[in-house]
Amino acid sequence: MRAVLADLSVPRYLLTAVTPRAGRMLSLRDDVPAPELPDAPGWVLLRPELAGICGSDVAVAHAKSSVVLSAFYSARKQVLGHEIVAVDESTGERFAVDPVISCVHRGFEPCRSCRDGHPYVCERFDQPGVTGCQSPTQGFDAALGGGWGEYVVAHRSQLHPVGAIPSRRAVLAEPASIALHAALRWRRTGDRAVVIGPGTIGLLTVAALRRLHPGLDITVVGPGALRETTGADRALDSGPHVVEALAELHGGRVIRPRLTRVPILEQGVDVVFDCVARPQTIDLGLHLLRPTGTLVLVGGAGRQRVDWSLVWNRQLTVQGTVNSGPEEALGGRTTMSQIVEWLADPSYPVDGLVTHTFVLPEWREALAIASAGPPAVKVTLRPNPGLPLIA
Ligand SMILES: [Zn+2]
Known part of the structure; x- marks a missing residue:
């Protein structure tokens, strides 16, 4: 499949020294293996309709990620992009993807964090389990694909149906969940x-x-x-x-x-x-x-x-604060299910936050604009130009 692939085989602190320019370890490839469904029930193959560029993606591109956190983000080849609205082509249904991969997804008995209802700080973020994914979130491991590629794999429990919510609102589901989790x-x-x-x-x-x-x-x-x-x-x-x-x-x-x-x-x-x-x-x-x-x-x-x-x-x-998940303050409801409800309400004032949309071959320009900050706010990539955006 076509995807923007990050090759992090060299430790990032070395990359900081040898690659002062952004994006040296990222490349657009047409030969990235399409992700395979993990050997467990409930996983689906999706096609990203629109995917955001997060500040953390910009940090990876600039080799500025935390050296300490490399304990969790240990995958060598990663398809970036964890702010995803995607389509299940077998049903035509559209979803916002909650990117947090916790014990239940990896096929483990829940750790203490997951048992206590805090999967966003799972204690097994470094252990792939059945997903083959060595990182806390979706899209940070070639095994499951990612938002900046033509395919991504997700578990049904990660999917929030977005119906006919416009693409440029729906793609905000993940950062809006981070924000609501922070507010709470x-x-x-x-x-x-x-x-x-x-x-x-x-x-x-x-x-x-x-x-x-x-x-x-x-x-x-x-x-x-x-x-x-x-x-x-x-x-x-x-x-x-x-x-x-x-x-x-x-x-x-x-x-x-x-x-x-x-x-x-x-x-x-x-x-x-x-x-x-x-x-x-x-x-x-x-x-x-x-x-x-x-x-x-x-x-x-x-x-x-x-x-x-x-x-x-x-x-x-x-x-x-980081990520999102079940919220005590929302009666155990997940942050993202609350956010999707808000996104469906036109009075939730987030239109205009997506300032740019690019196709994958324009990834360098997209990353440069996202890195520069205002007037750009949310810069997005469209990995499957054949999929219509919902206005
Ligand atoms: Zn866990």
């Missing part, structure tokens, strides 16, 4: 939230917070033409001035450290969702939080130099 990691303790980074995940986090908490005051921080379209009360450019701006808006007090640049916001916000997770954004988030506030790390944080003094001094909580 915060147990509401107040009325003010900040979301840093109005890319796909940030904008979808705002949309989720708005649905969950209609009266919440939400400030978006960062660049982007769409930053006020998904339900934020206001948008601010990034930088230390955010502290003064929020103090003025909400009546907080600005306290200035003697030697550092970012002031502290006294009477700060209740929660910060950092969808970028670079040193400057983590630092800004910590300075914006009220004592006992929560920093939710939605972006993929790695090795970074951050002053953590405010975490202990103000008893802040730093909460990591």
Whole structure:
């Protein structure tokens, strides 16, 4: 089959040194073996209709993935693409694919995470089992194909029927689930939230917070033409001035450290969702939080130099989040089934987030645009141009 294949035979930390340009270990190939159904019931072969380019895919292309996490993402040949809307050609049914492969899919007795209803942090992400897939999520292993290829294999329990939801909304099911799962990691303790980074995940986090908490005051921080379209009360450019701006808006007090640049916001916000997770954004988030506030790390944080003094001094909580799955706060319902319901509702304001669509031979251009950020938001690939997109 035709697919964009990532060859990660060389350890990634070496690739960082020898391949400074993006995409050197990615290539478009026509000879990628089509994935085979695992030897277990419930698996289906699908054709991706549209697949997103995630920040994590961009990180792989730039050889910037975490060295620690290579313990889980150990497959040597990978078809990228885990944000997938796909068609079962035998029935014509369209699905959003939940990419998390857990114990039940790999044919194991559930581990403690899976038993407790947290398959998104399964303890067997490194063990292929019957799937042959050595990674936490779909599309990160040639064995199951991926969204950037003509075929992908998924288990029925991963599939969420999307009916006639337009392709450019349905393809947002996975990032929107990440965002809702992140929003649900915060147990509401107040009325003010900040979301840093109005890319796909940030904008979808705002949309989720708005649905969950209609009266919440939400400030978006960062660049982007769409930053006020998904339900934020206001948008601010990034930088230390955010502290003064929020103090003025909400009546907080600005306290200035003697030697550092970012002031502290006294009477700060209740929660910060950092969808970028670079040193400057983590630092800004910590300075914006009220004592006992929560920093939710939605972006993929790695090795970074951050002053953590405010975490202990103000008893802040730093909460990591990734993937999605059954949600206690939704009565055990999965994040994605809730999201698909929202996507079917035209008032869920995510039209326009897919800014670009390319066919596979244009993958380099697609990746370059996705890497550059705003004005691009969600860049998508169309692996099967023969399949019609639903408008
Ligand atoms: Zn498990």
